[in-house]
Amino acid sequence: MGEFQRIARLRELFERPSSAVILGIGDDCAVLAPSGRPRVWTVDTAVAHVHFDTRFTSLEAVGYRAFMAAASDLAAMGATAVAALSSLILPQAFSDEELDQLADGLARAADACSCPIVGGNLARGSELSLTTSVLGECEDRVLTRAGARAGDFVYVTGPLGGAALGLRRLSQGVSVGEPDLFARAFLFPRARLDLSRSLAERASAAIDVSDGLLSDLTHLCRASGLCAELELERIPTIPGFAEAAREAGLDAQNLVLSGGDDYELLFTSSEELPTDLGTRIGVPGAGVPEIILRDATGTQLELPTSGFDHFR
Amino acid sequence: MGEFQRIARLRELFERPSSAVILGIGDDCAVLAPSGRPRVWTVDTAVAHVHFDTRFTSLEAVGYRAFMAAASDLAAMGATAVAALSSLILPQAFSDEELDQLADGLARAADACSCPIVGGNLARGSELSLTTSVLGECEDRVLTRAGARAGDFVYVTGPLGGAALGLRRLSQGVSVGEPDLFARAFLFPRARLDLSRSLAERASAAIDVSDGLLSDLTHLCRASGLCAELELERIPTIPGFAEAAREAGLDAQNLVLSGGDDYELLFTSSEELPTDLGTRIGVPGAGVPEIILRDATGTQLELPTSGFDHFR
Numbered sequence: 158m159g160e161f162q163r164i165a166r167l168r169e170l171f172e173r174p175s176s177a178v179i180l181g182i183g184d185d186c187a188v189l190a191p192s193g194r195p196r197v198w199t200v201d202t203a204v205a206h207v208h209f210d211t212r213f214t215s216l217e218a219v220g221y222r223a224f225m226a227a228a229s230d231l232a233a234m235g236a237t238a239v240a241a242l243s244s245l246i247l248p249q250a251f252s253d254e255e256l257d258q259l260a261d262g263l264a265r266a267a268d269a270c271s272c273p274i275v276g277g278n279l280a281r282g283s284e285l286s287l288t289t290s291v292l293g294e295c296e297d298r299v300l301t302r303a304g305a306r307a308g309d310f311v312y313v314t315g316p317l318g319g320a321a322l323g324l325r326r327l328s329q330g331v332s333v334g335e336p337d338l339f340a341r342a343f344l345f346p347r348a349r350l351d352l353s354r355s356l357a358e359r360a361s362a363a364i365d366v367s368d369g370l371l372s373d374l375t376h377l378c379r380a381s382g383l384c385a386e387l388e389l390e391r392i393p394t395i396p397g398f399a400e401a402a403r404e405a406g407l408d409a410q411n412l413v414l415s416g417g418d419d420y421e422l423l424f425t426s427s428e429e430l431p432t433d434l435g436t437r438i439g440v441p442g443a444g445v446p447e448i449i450l451r452d453a454t455g456t457q458l459e460l461p462t463s464g465f466d467h468f469r
Numbered sequence: 470m471g472e473f474q475r476i477a478r479l480r481e482l483f484e485r486p487s488s489a490v491i492l493g494i495g496d497d498c499a500v501l502a503p504s505g506r507p508r509v510w511t512v513d514t515a516v517a518h519v520h521f522d523t524r525f526t527s528l529e530a531v532g533y534r535a536f537m538a539a540a541s542d543l544a545a546m547g548a549t550a551v552a553a554l555s556s557l558i559l560p561q562a563f564s565d566e567e568l569d570q571l572a573d574g575l576a577r578a579a580d581a582c583s584c585p586i587v588g589g590n591l592a593r594g595s596e597l598s599l600t601t602s603v604l605g606e607c608e609d610r611v612l613t614r615a616g617a618r619a620g621d622f623v624y625v626t627g628p629l630g631g632a633a634l635g636l637r638r639l640s641q642g643v644s645v646g647e648p649d650l651f652a653r654a655f656l657f658p659r660a661r662l663d664l665s666r667s668l669a670e671r672a673s674a675a676i677d678v679s680d681g682l683l684s685d686l687t688h689l690c691r692a693s694g695l696c697a698e699l700e701l702e703r704i705p706t707i708p709g710f711a712e713a714a715r716e717a718g719l720d721a722q723n724l725v726l727s728g729g730d731d732y733e734l735l736f737t738s739s740e741e742l743p744t745d746l747g748t749r750i751g752v753p754g755a756g757v758p759e760i761i762l763r764d765a766t767g768t769q770l771e772l773p774t775s776g777f778d779h780f781r
Contacts, residue, residue: 179507179611180611180613183692184546184613184614184615184692185509185511185542185543185545185546185613185614185675185676185677186509186510186511186542186543186545186546186548186605187509187510187511188507188508188509188510188546188607188611188613189507189508189509189510190507191504191505191506191507191508192503192504193503193505194503195491195500195501195502195503196500196501196503197497197498197499197500197501198498198499198500198501198552198554198587198588198604199497199498199499199554199588200554200556200588200589200590200600200602201556201590202556202558202590202592202600203592204558204592204593204594206594206595207592207593207594208592230497230498231497231498233497233498234496234497234498234500236498240510242510242511242512242602244512244513244514244600244602246514246516246598275510276510276511276512277512278512278513278514278600280514280515280516280519280520280598281516281519282516282518282519282596282598283518283595283596284594284595284596286558286592286594286598288512288514288556288590288600290512290554290556290602292510292604293498295500299491299492299500301492301496301497301500302496302497303496363497364497365497380495380496
């Protein structure tokens with residue numbers, strides 16, 4: 158198919174009715190209905206060989222993950238999704254069937270986020286990449302990284318380390334046939350838009366865990382001018398995590414602290430919150446260093462090298 | 470520099486005060502102030518070796534052009550610019566100095582469009598690419614491709630073919646030292662945001678000339694369910710165009726009709742408009758084919774193969 162036929166095909170796959178959208182794919186721009194609320198806006202890019210490996214990630218999962226990684230940033234701001242644009246760079250040899258698989262993954266994630274894809278761009282290039290721009294809307298209050306205060310608790314909305322473990326298992330060929338919970342955490346993560354409005358009311362600061370707990374907590378602490386003490390044993394993981402990590406030859410603690418790609422929300426709140434909103438994993442600390450890690454007995458543990466820096 | 474230092478550097482280069490922006494670069498999302506008006510939204514991608522060649526295009530021009538190509542879509546909707554996100558895929562070897570040059574071009578174009586860059590993404594990849602997402606705002610009426618009616622005139626806001634000729638001259642080494650008008654039309658095009666509000670009031674339909682006159686006029690005609698007759702001699706060109714085309718070994722007529730990259734606006738209106746808004750180049754035609762081309766004597770001319778299809 159030519160470019161214009163491919164755009165027509167994507168329009169078929171992506172088009173959804175939405176009261177927020179006056180005009181979707183097909184003109185120079187999408188048109189969004191007026192809104193009296195603050196809007197949040199971000200973009201995220203996934204590049205072949207850097208962010209995903211199609212040898213053990215289906216193109217559907219590539220599309221799904223790319224979309225969720227962008228939508229997760231909306232959740233971290235306490236917003237709900239309005240609409241998305243999807244820009245694809247496709248290699249010359251990329252077939253129409255492959256584009257359909259990629260688009261299916263994007264569309265499935267967009268549906269799960271109630272976030273219609275209203276436009277985008279197709280370009281040719283040597284390397285597959287997906288750039289997803291998402292727009293969200295806040296009720297009144299916008300949640301940022303900067304609102305945490307001394308006396309708050311540190312929470313996380315779900316298990317960490319599972320996606321990084323799943324990636325390793327997939328690359329080892331453990332779960333390619335029948336993806337297990339770990340592989341699914343990597344292949345089909347969910348942006349926590351289900352919790353974002355509740356957190357906008359009750360959290361003081363938030364960030365999504367994309368780079369890894371220590372890296373993202375450091376961003377939140379710096380933005381808030383705060384330190385944090387984490388209690389390692391409190392950090393939730395998927396059942397069977399420690400054993401599966403051992404099997405894969407990985408250090409469970411390192412996965413939990415620096416794994417990334419889980420897209421749970423890390424947030425602070427002065428309230429004691431119900432467990433369906435989040436698990437308390439720490440408290441504000443005093444002075445430098447920014448993050449202190451302790452075991453259940455209160456003994457301070459050494460921090461591993463944190464996060465993932467694309468340009469390090 | 471590492472990823473986070475590079476983001477801090479880009480923040481320095483891009484940050485501008487704007488009443489439409491509550492929060493710029495630095496959190497999970499940018500935050501935009503509420504607005505009671507319809508907003509238009511689009512994205513455009515420029516890929517090395519496909520859309521630009523750094524052997525004869527400075528990185529500053531690469532950034533400038535990439536931004537203007539996206540902003541031009543706002544102009545085509547009759548909108549003014551609100552803000553932009555810039556996503557870059559950078560090769561491993563891309564230096565901090567190169568990033569500065571690229572960002573300077575982006576920032577210069579953003580300033581020329583009064584469109585602050587409020588966020589983006591940095592990723593590593595094998596091939597340089599720039600994906601620019603822009604958000605604009607309409608007064609009340611949104612201009613689309615679909616509003617042209619029988620009885621309208623066809624206009625263009627400025628000279629066509631100059632950018633394609635400039636590209637050829639640059640690739641031939643003619644204007645690398647001191648870019649002439651043609652090279653400048655390619656390297657530093659301007660999105661016609663200066664005219665967009667006037668056109669929103671007076672035009673019936675519009676599109677920007679990015680792929681080439683015939684290709685883009687076909688889109689407008691199809692969306693409006695209309696045909697068009699163009700008069701070749703009326704289409705404006707940069708002074709000296711025909712001679713420079715001959716020098717470069719190119720067919721002037723083909724450049725004007727299919728050149729692309731000029732980012733002037735092609736629009737229709739039922740009014741006779743002042744020449745500072747646009748030059749009348751045609752009238753609605755009758756029936757199929759969609760576009761008829763005539764010379765000054767009224768003789769029908771053959772149409773060249775139109776436009777540029779990335780996937781043809």
